[in-house]
Structures are given as C-alpha cells and as structure tokens.
Amino acid sequence: MTMPVTHNDSAAPLYDDEIEAAFRRRRTPLLLKYGGNIRDFFAAVVPPLITLGLILLVWQLLCVRPDSALPSPSRIWSEANDLILHPFYETGSQDMGLGWRVLTSLKRVAVGFGLASVAGILLGAFVGQSQLATRGLDPIFQILRTVPPLAWLPISLAAFRDSQPSAIFVIFITSIWPIVINTAVGIRNIPQDYRNVAAVLQLNQIEFFWKIMIPSAAPYIFSGLRIGVGLSWLAIVAAEMLTGGVGIGFFIWDAWNSSRLPDIFVALIYIGVTGFMLDRLVAFIGTIATRGAQAS
Amino acid sequence: MTGYLKIENVDKTFSRGGASTKVLENVCLRVEKGQFVSIIGHSGCGKSTLLNIVAGLTKATSGVVLLEEREVNAPGPDRAVVFQNHSLLPWLSAYDNIRLAVDKVFGATTTRAKRHEWTMHNLELVQMVHARDKRPGEISGGMKQRIGIARALAMQPKVLLLDEPFGALDALTRAHLQDQVMALQEQMGNTVMMITHDVDEAVLLSDRIVMMTNGPQATIGEVLDVPLRRPRDRISLATDPTYLECRQRVLQFLYERHRYVEAA
Numbered sequence: 001m002t003m004p005v006t007h008n009d010s011a012a013p014l015y016d017d018e019i020e021a022a023f024r025r026r027r028t029p030l031l032l033k034y035g036g037n038i039r040d041f042f043a044a045v046v047p048p049l050i051t052l053g054l055i056l057l058v059w060q061l062l063c064v065r066p067d068s069a070l071p072s073p074s075r076i077w078s079e080a081n082d083l084i085l086h087p088f089y090e091t092g093s094q095d096m097g098l099g100w101r102v103l104t105s106l107k108r109v110a111v112g113f114g115l116a117s118v119a120g121i122l123l124g125a126f127v128g129q130s131q132l133a134t135r136g137l138d139p140i141f142q143i144l145r146t147v148p149p150l151a152w153l154p155i156s157l158a159a160f161r162d163s164q165p166s167a168i169f170v171i172f173i174t175s176i177w178p179i180v181i182n183t184a185v186g187i188r189n190i191p192q193d194y195r196n197v198a199a200v201l202q203l204n205q206i207e208f209f210w211k212i213m214i215p216s217a218a219p220y221i222f223s224g225l226r227i228g229v230g231l232s233w234l235a236i237v238a239a240e241m242l243t244g245g246v247g248i249g250f251f252i253w254d255a256w257n258s259s260r261l262p263d264i265f266v267a268l269i270y271i272g273v274t275g276f277m278l279d280r281l282v283a284f285i286g287t288i289a290t291r292g293a294q295a296s
Numbered sequence: 297m298t299g300y301l302k303i304e305n306v307d308k309t310f311s312r313g314g315a316s317t318k319v320l321e322n323v324c325l326r327v328e329k330g331q332f333v334s335i336i337g338h339s340g341c342g343k344s345t346l347l348n349i350v351a352g353l354t355k356a357t358s359g360v361v362l363l364e365e366r367e368v369n370a371p372g373p374d375r376a377v378v379f380q381n382h383s384l385l386p387w388l389s390a391y392d393n394i395r396l397a398v399d400k401v402f403g404a405t406t407t408r409a410k411r412h413e414w415t416m417h418n419l420e421l422v423q424m425v426h427a428r429d430k431r432p433g434e435i436s437g438g439m440k441q442r443i444g445i446a447r448a449l450a451m452q453p454k455v456l457l458l459d460e461p462f463g464a465l466d467a468l469t470r471a472h473l474q475d476q477v478m479a480l481q482e483q484m485g486n487t488v489m490m491i492t493h494d495v496d497e498a499v500l501l502s503d504r505i506v507m508m509t510n511g512p513q514a515t516i517g518e519v520l521d522v523p524l525r526r527p528r529d530r531i532s533l534a535t536d537p538t539y540l541e542c543r544q545r546v547l548q549f550l551y552e553r554h555r556y557v558e559a560a
Contacts, residue, residue, distance in 0.1 A: 193383040196353055199371040201400045201451075211396065215387040291387075 076262040083266045098248065098270050105236050105247040106274070108164075112171025113232040117225060120176045124183025124224070125213055134184065145177030149235035153242055163243030167236070174235040175228035179221070186220025187213055222286030229282045233275045248274075299326035299362075300487055301350070301455050306359035308345055319345050321513040323359070325506060327455070330485045334498040336546065337508030338556040343491045346508075347459050350489060351377050363454055373401045376448035380460040382440040384432040390443045391428040394418055394450050401451045418450040421480060438469035445477065449484070458490035462497065471530065474501060482526055495550070499542045500530060507549045510556065517554060520545055 056073045063072035071079070082089075087099030127133045127141075152173050156166040190213065198212050214221070240249025248267055255263040308320040319342040327333050335343045348354035350361050352371035361368050368375065376397075384393045395415045402411055419425045422442040432440050441461060448456055461477075462470040478501055481488055492498050498505045502522050509517040522542050524533065533539040550556075 193379060193381060194385060196371075196377070196379065197383050197385065199353060200351065200373060200375070200377050201397055202372055203400065207400075212385070215385070218387075 071262045071265065076265050080260075080262040080266045083263060087270075096246075098251065098267060101246060101248045101251050102270055102274050104245075105240065105249060108167055108240075108247065109171055109229075109232050109236050109278075112168040112235075113175050113229055115168075116172045116176040116179060116228060116232065119172075120179030120224070120228065121183050121214075121221060123176075124180040124221075125187055125209065125217075127180065128184035128187025128217075134188075138181075138184075141177055141180055144173075145181070149174040149231070150238045150242075153239060157243075163245060167239040167243045170239040171232045171235045175232035178227035178231065179224040182220045182224025182227070183217060186217025189220070190216045218290040219286075222282065222290060226279060226282045226286065229278050230275065233271075233278055237271060300329040300331075300364065301325075301327040301489070302362040303346070303350065304360050304362065306346070306349060306356045306361065308342065308349065308354070309357045318513050319511055320349075320356075321515050323515055325516060325519075327487060327489060327504075329487055331503045332481055332486075332488045332490070332501055333504045333506060334490045334492050334502040335506045335508060336492055336495065336498045336550070337514065338510055338550065338554070339493065341508045341511045342514040343508055344459060347377075347457055347489065347491050350455070351375050351457050353377075373397070373451040374454045375457055376451040376453035377457045377459060378441070378444050378448045378461045380463050382432070382437075382444040384440055384443055384447070386432050389429050389431055390424060390435070390439075391415060391419065393432070393443055394447045397447045398450050414450065418446040421449060422446040422476065436469075438465050438473060441465065441473060442476070445473075445480075449480065449486075454487065456486045456488045458488060460491050460493070462494075463492075470497075475530070477501065478526075478528065495543055495546045498546060499524075499539060500528060500533065505542070505546060507546060507554075509554050518549055 060072050060074060062068070063070050063075075077084075083098050087097040087102075090096040090100060127137050149170050152170050153166065156169040156173075157163070160166045160169060194212050194216055198208050203211060236247070237249035237252065240247040241253040244250050244253075248271055252264050252267050255261070255267065303323055303325040306320055306323040307318065309316050309318045311317075323346060325333075335346065337343050345354060349356045350368075352361075352368055352375065355369060363374065384390075385396070388396065395411070398411045398415050398418075402414065406414075416425065416428075419428055422445055424439060424442050424446065427435050427439060427443075432443070435443075441464075445461070458477075462473055465473065474497060480486070481501075490498075490501065499522055505520045505522060506516055507518045507520065508514050520542060522538075524536070524538055524542075
C-alpha cells in the first residue's frame with residue numbers, strides 16, 4: 001500500500017505541472033482566439049460604419065434645402081422607408097417589394113451567366129489548347145469584350161424579337177469574354193509536368209479536360225467567373241431598363257419616369273449590396289474549388 | 297543477349313528557327329529484363345533527352361526504341377516515369393494520385409474493389425498509407441517522391457524510368473529512398489532505367505552503368521558492369537574493393553577523360 005503512494009507522491013508534482021501546462025496551453029490560445037476575433041470584428045466593422053455616417057452627414061447637409069435637386073437621406077427615409085423595411089411585400093403586378101425584383105433579376109443573371117460560364121469555359125479551353133485558334137480568335141475577343149452591354153441590346157432585340165431572351169443574351173454576351181480569356185490563359189499555363197503525366201497515363205481528351213485542364217486552370221477560371229458575374233450584374237440593370245417587365249433595372253427606369261427619386265436611391269443600394277454578395281459568393285466558391293490547385 | 301529494351305542508333309536534333317543542335321548521336325543500348333541500368337553524365341549531355349525518347353515524350357530524329365521487339369514512339373503506362381520534380385497533381389490526395397493511374401491502366405480489366413486494394417498495396421510498398429489523404433502540398437519532398445514512385449509502380453510497367461528521382465532531396469532522405477527503391481526492385485524484379493549524376497548512387501543501385509560523353513553530339517562512352525551481389529548494403533560496400541573499383545572507373549570517366557566543359 002505504501003509503495004504506490006510514495007510513487008504517486010514523487011510523480012504528483014510533475015503530473016500536476018503537466019496538467020496545468022496543458023491547460024495553460026489551451027487556455028491562452030482560446031482567449032487569444034476569441035479576444036482576437038472580437039477585436040478583428042470591430043476593426044473590420046467600425047471604420048466602414050464611420051465612413052457611412054460621414055457620407056450620410058455630408059449628403060444631408062448638401063441636400064438639406066427644400067429646393068435641392070436630389071433628395072437628402074432623411075427625405076429618402078421618410079418617403080421610401082417601406083421599400084427598405086419590407087423587401088418582400090406584394091400587392092399587385094407592379095407593386096411589390098424590391099426583394100422580389102432583385103430575385104427576378106437574379107434569375108435572369110443566373111440563366112445568362114450560367115450559359116456564359118459553360119460556353120466560356122469550353123471556348124476558352126479550345127482557344128487555350130490550340131495556337132492557331134488563339135491567333136485567329138484572340139484579337140476578336142479582345143475587341144468584342146470592350147463593347148458595352150447596352151450596345152448589344154438593339155441587335156439582340158432584333159434577333160430574338162422578345163425582351164426576355166434579349167435580356168439574357170445581353171448578360172451572356174457581356175460576361176462571356178473575361179471567362180473565355182481567363183480560361184484560355186489558365187489552359188496555356190498548364191505546366192508541362194502535368195501534360196507529361198497525362199501523356200504517360202494516356203488520358204484521352206475528355207479525361208484530360210476533367211482531370212488535368214479544369215483543376216489546373218481553376219484559379220484562372222474563377223477569376224474570370226468573378227469578373228464575369230460583376231459584368232453580368234452591370235448588364236442586367238441596363239437590359240431591364242429597356243426591356244421592361246419585372247426586375248430591379250426596370251424599377252429604376254419606372255421610378256425615373258414617375259419622378260420617384262428616393263426610390264431610385266434605395267434601388268441603388270439594393271443593387272450595390274446584391275452585386276457585392278454575388279462577387280463574394282463566386283470568390284467563396286472559388287477558394288473552395290481551387291483548394292490545393294496552387295500548392296506544389 | 298536478345299535485349300528486352302533496345303535503343304538502336306538513336307539520333308536527336310533540336311532545331312529552333314534556323315539553328316539546329318545535335319544532342320544525341322548514334323546511341324545504342326540493350327537492357328535485359330530485370331536489369332537496373334543507370335545513365336550517368338554531366339549536365340547537358342542529353343541523358344534526360346534519352347530518357348524522354350524511351351518514355352515516348354520526345355521523338356527521336358532517327359533510330360528506334362524497341363520494347364519486347366515492338367517499336368515505341370508514343371508515351372504509355374508500360375514505360376512509367378518517375379519525374380525529378382515528382383509531378384504529382386496538387387489537387388489530388390496521395391491516394392487519388394495513385395488511383396488515377398490505377399483506374400486508367402486497370403479500369404477496363406478489374407473491379408473497383410480490386411483497384412482500391414491495388415492502390416492501397418502500392419501505398420504500403422512505399423510506406424505511405426498514413427498520408428493517403430494528404431495533398432502533395434502537405435507532405436515533404438521525400439514523401440512526394442515516394443508517392444511518385446508508387447504511382448509508377450502501380451502501373452506495373454515493363455520498364456520503370458527514373459529521371460533523377462532523388463536529385464531534389466537532401467542527402468539523408470536520398471539514402472533512405474535509394475534503399476527503398478533497391479529493396480522494391482529486388483522484390484519485384486523490375487527493369488529500371490535511371491538517370492543520375494551521382495556516382496555513388498549509380499554504383500550502389502545499378503547492374504550496369506552507362507556513361508555518356510559530353511554534348512553536343514553526346515553518345516555512350518562506356519558501359520560498366522557492376523558485379524556486386526544483392527542485396528547490397530551501403531555501409532559494408534563503403535570498404536568493398538569491387539565497389540571502390542567501380543566507383544573509381546566512373547569517376548575517371550567523368551573527371552579525367554570527359555571533363556565537364558562549361559559551355560562558352
């Protein structure tokens with residue numbers, strides 16, 4: 001009975017020390033982690049809030065006179081707070097919350113941008129693989145990509161004779177170029193090592209496309225998609241202004257025609273926030289999808 | 297001596313624009329089944345070009361490569377390559393890198409379960425089962441090269457081509473991997489062709505050492521048989537007279553008769 005006790009006694013201090021050390025090791029990082037997180041949170045949120053407050057203040061001061069051309073923030077709030085507070089109300093075919101309008105526009109973007117992604121990646125892969133295709137097509141892409149979205153609208157209206165497909169076509173044609181060009185660059189930059197591996201394994205064209213090309217070029221493809229989604233959101237507003245129907249772009253045009261300036265300001269905020277979220281969404285998918293692609 | 301792998305009168309000329317450089321001239325070599333052959337020479341002597349020609353990644357300007365009496369002029373899994381920089385696909389785990397090769401080579405002939413088993417077996421061969429789910433970016437250089445070797449072995453190649461496989465590794469890792477490759481080769485009797493510029497590595501691993509003259513117009517200067525019994529042990533070999541003599545012969549070739557001349 002005494003033996004184990006002595007043994008325990010001699011070992012106990014060391015043991016306790018170890019436990020304590022382990023706790024300390026755990027406690028410190030935990031504290032640091034949460035303390036750091038809270039600090040990081042404030043560091044990220046406070047500066048933009050201050051900037052926003054300053055902008056609103058200056059704006060309010062500039063537009064405070066009753067005869068000013070543009071509404072002040074307080075007037076926007078008093079006249080259009082229903083749009084801000086109730087994004088998803090619906091009382092009639094043209095009387096609905098901006099949330100619904102944004103969703104309708106997003107659906108158009110989803111179709112147009114989805115088509116542009118698939119076509120852009122395939123076309124980019126083709127162009128990136130072949131020297132001849134690069135020489136033949138690249139200058140044309142470089143010219144077409146600078147054409148503004150609105151300039152495509154009359155042509156697509158003439159071709160489709162319907163507003164819905166025209167709007168989608170405008171989104172498609174605006175957002176496809178950065179996807180094509182970036183994919184092509186990504187494919188041209190596939191390291192020779194990976195091509196050698198594919199050659200030794202005798203991968204066929206389709207296997208090469210899925211197993212080597214796409215993963216290897218993924219970082220490039222996603223930067224193209226990110227630029228593309230931004231452009232398609234720019235294009236939707238322009239397209240809806242002319243094609244009419246439901247959508248955030250048409251809402252702005254409609255508000256302008258009925259002199260509801262405060263509504264336009266609210267719509268701008270909706271568009272900005274939605275565009276920002278689209279960009280972040282594609283970037284987020286990109287970081288997940290390209291995990292490891294750049295490690296060597 | 298029929299020759300399992302035959303390289304016959306291979307010439308290689310690289311031309312860019314108007315200028316052309318003859319890298320290899322009239323290279324002839326026969327490798328027997330189960331033999332471990334090293335090709336040694338100074339850098340720029342075209343030894344990697346020769347390996348790429350055998351792999352089918354580069355086309356010979358003239359001459360042929362025959363494997364079991366059949367001409368090879370395109371790459372294929374029967375001549376698996378272990379690349380110097382491992383060339384693992386960084387977006388795939390260690391397991392998936394090997395599995396890609398296994399699926400490609402045996403996909404038509406074996407079941408999914410068999411292919412999984414075979415992939416795991418090859419991971420075991422190089423003692424990398426513990427890292428099966430790690431991506432290449434998460435493991436050390438030596439571990440990457442072991443996965444590269446496992447991928448090549450998993451294809452069950454007729455000839456295993458090693459392109460300076462240990463060149464990028466530190467000395468201790470290199471010694472460890474050399475022992476492993478030696479053990480695997482003894483166990484499986486692979487036919488191996490290895491490019492190296494390390495004299496000790498060549499003598500330790502090879503049955504025959506092919507010494508190449510300096511380029512351009514490099515060719516085979518001398519072939520040395522290494523009559524050391526296997527299994528070989530690097531520590532006891534360090535004082536073995538046969539080992540020392542072979543080493544001496546290679547050193548003499550490289551540093552006396554074909555000194556490396558810095559390109560002007």
